[in-house]
Amino acid sequence: MSGGAEVxxxxxxxxxxxxxxxxxFPTHAYPSHTHDAWTVLIVDEGAVRYDLDRHEHGLAQAQVSLLPPHVPHDGRSVLPGxxxxxxxxxxxxxxGVQLIGAAVDQPEYVDPLLxxxxxxxxxxxxxxxEDLEAQSRLLFIEERLQQHLTREVTAAVQRRDAGVAGQLRExxxxxVADGISLEEAARIVHAHPVHLVRAFSREFGMPPHRYLTGRRVDLARRYLLDGRPAAEVATLAGFYDQSHLNRHFKKVLGVTPKSFVAPRPARP
Incomplete structure (x- = not known):
């Protein structure tokens, strides 16, 4: 073999x-290429550095690398030997080809069992x-790889959901006072309204309407402390009317707006 390679x-x-x-491979370096199969790679000696989809990765002996089909990658030794x-x-x-994206995002796993x-x-x-034993062991390997890939997919979805939720909060x-409909918000952040509510609730622990109500109560508190009358505050803070303000204000703070700004008795 050229350069002392053994294959x-x-x-x-x-x-x-x-x-x-x-x-x-003592000296060989792979140029960029693709496979039409999943590549499950372990290194027994040395370490490998490779680019996958134009992003650099490394593989040491404690890791497993999973390279997806049809995605360009190369390979070269990290060490002189x-x-x-x-x-x-x-x-x-x-x-499953639907998991290719997850493998591109995270192609290495530190998984001693795998x-x-x-x-x-x-x-x-x-x-x-021992074909039957080989088939059985392959099934367990594929199951473990799919678990890793599925976790990557879930993590990617959660990252996207967090971004969508953050945009809605902004x-x-x-x-706060004018409000926004779910349909308009969905058009702005390019997400389905149902998905938008779910993502927001998962990220912030409450649905969007409850978050907005809390912000309106905070705004009402500031106006009340400025000395504005409750009827005016209700409109300024985005509530339908004073009774609407009273209901939510008491639910959040335990007192009515009137009690919130009532004069305190002077200390002796």
């Missing part, structure tokens, strides 16, 4: 496994005489 590749008789590769690796290439539908299971499967595949803060 053993074969196609096992295990459904879902396109190819198995065991290799030692090169690296030794073992790779499983899995058919695209074994993990790495050990991959190591065990490679030993069975190298022996080549809209509510900017229009």
């Amino acid at each position: 053993r590749a074969w196609r096992p008789g295990v459904p879902g496994v396109v190819e198995v590769l065991h290799a030692h 090169g690296f030794r690796k073992r790779v499983l290439y899995l058919e695209p539908d074994r993990l 790495r050990h299971r991959i190591h065990q499967l490679h030993r069975v595949l190298r022996d080549g005489r 809209l509510l803060d900017a229009r």
Whole structure:
């Protein structure tokens, strides 16, 4: 092999496994390329640095790397002595193409159990005489990988939801007295109204209408302390009328607006 490279590749008789590769590359560096399969990679010696979708990543011996199909990546050794690796290439539908984005976002996992299971499967595949065991071990590996990918999807959704919720809060803060309809807010932040309410409630622990009511009560307090009459304060703070203000004010603070600003008896 060129540069002292050692490569053993074969196609096992295990459904879902396109190819198995065991290799030692003292000097070789992969140029940017793609695969039509999921690439499950562990490093046994050295460390690897690679770019995936134009973002740099690293893989050490304690990690597992999962490279998605059809996404460009390269590979090179971090250390002068090169690296030794073992790779499983899995058919695209074994993990699902809908999870490709999650793998692009997070292609490495520090998961000792997953790495050990991959190591065990490679030993069975190298022996080549226990297809049922290989199939069973592959299923457990795929289940574990899907758990990681699903968590990444969930985390990504939560990050997006937090952004949507934050945008709605900014809209509510900017229009405390005037208010804003869910339909208008949904158009502004490009989210379905139902999703908008759910994201806001999950992020801030209350639905948008309760948040807005609380902000209006805060605004009413300031106007009341300025000496304005309650009827005027109700309109200025965004309530329908004084009774509407009284109901929510007492619910939040336990007293009516009148009691809130009632003169305190002088101390002796």
